[in-house]
Amino acid sequence: MPPGRIILALLPPILLLTLTIDASAQTFVVGDRAATVTNANIRAGGLMAGDSISFQGNVSVAAGAGVTIDPILSGLSFSVEAGSSISSQAIGFAVGPLVLLPAPPVFDGSFSNQGTITSSDADGVAFLSEFTGSFFNSGQISAGNSGPPSAGVIFLGNFDGRFENTGTIEGLSGADGVVFGFDFGSSAIFLNSGVITGTFDGVYVENDFNGSGQNTGTIIGEVGGVFIDDDLNGSFENAGTIIGRNEDGFAVFEELNGSVTNSGLIQGDLDGVFVGTDLTGSFENTGTILGLTEDGFEVGRDFTGTFINRGTIEGRGAGEEGFEVLRNFSGTAINYGTIQGA
Numbered sequence: 001m002p003p004g005r006i007i008l009a010l011l012p013p014i015l016l017l018t019l020t021i022d023a024s025a026q027t028f029v030v031g032d033r034a035a036t037v038t039n040a041n042i043r044a045g046g047l048m049a050g051d052s053i054s055f056q057g058n059v060s061v062a063a064g065a066g067v068t069i070d071p072i073l074s075g076l077s078f079s080v081e082a083g084s085s086i087s088s089q090a091i092g093f094a095v096g097p098l099v100l101l102p103a104p105p106v107f108d109g110s111f112s113n114q115g116t117i118t119s120s121d122a123d124g125v126a127f128l129s130e131f132t133g134s135f136f137n138s139g140q141i142s143a144g145n146s147g148p149p150s151a152g153v154i155f156l157g158n159f160d161g162r163f164e165n166t167g168t169i170e171g172l173s174g175a176d177g178v179v180f181g182f183d184f185g186s187s188a189i190f191l192n193s194g195v196i197t198g199t200f201d202g203v204y205v206e207n208d209f210n211g212s213g214q215n216t217g218t219i220i221g222e223v224g225g226v227f228i229d230d231d232l233n234g235s236f237e238n239a240g241t242i243i244g245r246n247e248d249g250f251a252v253f254e255e256l257n258g259s260v261t262n263s264g265l266i267q268g269d270l271d272g273v274f275v276g277t278d279l280t281g282s283f284e285n286t287g288t289i290l291g292l293t294e295d296g297f298e299v300g301r302d303f304t305g306t307f308i309n310r311g312t313i314e315g316r317g318a319g320e321e322g323f324e325v326l327r328n329f330s331g332t333a334i335n336y337g338t339i340q341g342a
Helices: none
Strands: 005-008 027-030 041-044 052-055 058-061 067-069 077-080 085-088 093-095 110-113 116-119 125-127 134-137 140-143 151-155 162-165 168-171 176-180 189-192 195-198 203-205 212-215 218-221 226-228 235-238 241-244 250-252 259-262 265-268 273-275 282-285 288-291 297-299 306-309 312-315 323-325 332-335 338-340
Touching (some): 077 093, 110 125, 176 218, 265 273
Parallel strands (some): 005 027, 093 125, 110 134, 151 176, 168 195, 176 203, 203 226
């Protein structure tokens, strides 16, 4: 066995596995590819800053979270390797305390999944903390929902890190695909070149979106595609596909003060793009925006920003518009493409 590496083979029955170290940062390998752990809750405790934990086995948990990492220490690194799986009835992979704290911890390490993480009744992966680290998924993460709202991946605190998905993240049975549960910070980055689907929203941001986002993949929500529940003060670029099957394709519930560009497809069963109050920033379209039963592009209050269209915008609902501002218009709108209503 190489120095500094501890290999733990998981064989049933194991009710609790505690990783405890008393030296400098080390690397742990949990499981082997032939082992399946049933009715076990793996809890990593007694870790030190900078530790690295690699999951290489198959973990199956009948009750409770598949993996719980608590407490959070600086620089922790977690990886679920290709060919590995973690499945549970509750949260598949939980980082942070499973209770609300007045001062939540901060995760500044890294999380990488190349395997499969599944929860039948709760979140697939949940960060119960502030997040300033990096998240990368090239595997498959899925969540079910038989109780409180859940998501394939959820960040419950402020997010000011890096999120990248090249794999598949899915929220089943009424769950969202990806949820940012508080502010999306000014240094935060969202990158999706894979597939994110939700049987509620595809991507949901609870508060302000202050960072940068780019979608070159597919985001589909059975309700809304991308839903920002407050202001968009940062930037978002879509060169892929965003679809809301029962509501809007891309919605900013309050003000759009930043910038949005679309060179792909944004489609909503209601509006293609919806801005709930004021648009003071900029929106440029070179792609296609479709509102199947309402407007193609709707601003709910004042328009003082800039709008440029070089693509196609359609509002296909009876009596609806391709482009509509419901109150005051004092901005700049330039059309080089096609804007049409029904």
